[in-house]
Amino acid sequence: MRARGLTKAFGDVVALDGVDLAVSRGEIHGLVGPNGAGKTTLLGLLLGLTRADGGDLEVLGRPVRRGLALPDGVAGFVDGPGLYPALTARQNLDALARLRGDGPAGVADALEQVGLLGVADDRVRGFSLGMRQRLGLAAALLSRPLLLVLDEPANGLDPAGKAQVHRVLTRLAGQGTAVVLSSHRMDDLAALCGTVTLLATGRIVFSGPVGELAAGADELDYRLRTSDPAAARVIAAGTPGLGVLPGGSGPQREGDVLLVRARGPVLDDLVTRLVGAGVGVRELAPVVAPLEAAFLALTAAAARADGSHGEGRR
Numbered sequence: 001m002r003a004r005g006l007t008k009a010f011g012d013v014v015a016l017d018g019v020d021l022a023v024s025r026g027e028i029h030g031l032v033g034p035n036g037a038g039k040t041t042l043l044g045l046l047l048g049l050t051r052a053d054g055g056d057l058e059v060l061g062r063p064v065r066r067g068l069a070l071p072d073g074v075a076g077f078v079d080g081p082g083l084y085p086a087l088t089a090r091q092n093l094d095a096l097a098r099l100r101g102d103g104p105a106g107v108a109d110a111l112e113q114v115g116l117l118g119v120a121d122d123r124v125r126g127f128s129l130g131m132r133q134r135l136g137l138a139a140a141l142l143s144r145p146l147l148l149v150l151d152e153p154a155n156g157l158d159p160a161g162k163a164q165v166h167r168v169l170t171r172l173a174g175q176g177t178a179v180v181l182s183s184h185r186m187d188d189l190a191a192l193c194g195t196v197t198l199l200a201t202g203r204i205v206f207s208g209p210v211g212e213l214a215a216g217a218d219e220l221d222y223r224l225r226t227s228d229p230a231a232a233r234v235i236a237a238g239t240p241g242l243g244v245l246p247g248g249s250g251p252q253r254e255g256d257v258l259l260v261r262a263r264g265p266v267l268d269d270l271v272t273r274l275v276g277a278g279v280g281v282r283e284l285a286p287v288v289a290p291l292e293a294a295f296l297a298l299t300a301a302a303a304r305a306d307g308s309h310g311e312g313r314r
């Protein structure tokens with residue numbers, strides 16, 4: 001799919017403000033951004049649920065002029081999958097397959113792929129959020145889509161469920177399906193997506209390979225736990241390029257933790273100095289994962305730019 005200069009407003013609210021996006025076959029692309037960034041709106045356009053005000057959108061090589069119809073070869077959902085609570089998981093998928101004129105042949109396979117075969121004959125009414133999400137994915141798989149569009153598919157999933165969904169999506173992409181999905185969490189996307197687009201108030205703040213986003217991370221805050229916190233504090237304070245954060249003792253029962261701020265290479269120097277002084281290093285880890293930190297820094301910068309220009313709203 002390819003989008004150029006997409007705009008969409010709801011009354012005074014600009015949901016998308018000139019968004020460009022290109023996702024190729026076999027690519028898993030993540031949309032990330034804070035609440036209200038425009039992720040769901042963009043996914044809705046791909047699914048034909050709404051119509052853009054301006055710009056060009058091409059899905060599977062065909063221009064999408066009008067919305068309100070699911071383009072051929074596209075599957076997915078926004079705002080949770082549409083399911084019949086009174087029917088069982090299997091009956092939901094059987095009904096969908098029948099609607100499409102297919103037989104029930106693929107239903108068991110789709111349920112098996114998302115790990116719901118064991119509860120196939122339970123009513124969806126009793127399903128947890130994570131089970132509904134996985135059933136929604138199974139429903140999307142039934143149509144063997146060329147473009148799969150998912151709004152926060154990891155929502156409500158436990159770690160095992162998340163891993164299962166990741167496996168399904170990776171397999172699909174391996175077969176050539178383009179996958180576009182959204183999440184609030186950079187670390188979730190990083191585990192799955194080769195490329196990401198970071199949206200903030202309807203604009204692209206970053207788009208490209210996940211690794212490039214992490215490489216942009218500037219100084220980070222790290223937790224440092226040692227065998228001798230007092231000595232470590234003195235050594236850290238004397239290490240060039242490294243800042244010791246005030247009150248860096250963390251929550252209660254973490255009196256031995258020091259918080260320091262530095263770029264990665266400075267940490268090598270710190271560890272060498274600590275070990276040289278006979279201080280044991282028990283933990284040295286970023287307080288916020290580098291990708292999450294890059295995400296927070298970029299969205300904060302976008303929010304500041306919006307504030308100073310008074311843009312983002314019409």
Ligand SMILES: Nc1ncnc2c1ncn2[C@@H]1O[C@H](COP(=O)(O)OP(=O)(O)OP(=O)(O)O)[C@@H](O)[C@H]1O
Nearest residue numbers: 010013014015033034035036037038039040041042
């Ligand atoms: N149908 C609608 N009517 C009015 N405003 C809308 C509508 N849909 C979205 N918006 C507004 O457009 C902006 C973008 O919303 P959107 O749901 O696309 O963001 P999002 O990034 O998916 O947010 P979240 O992470 O909270 O799901 C928000 O300010 C939202 O309030």
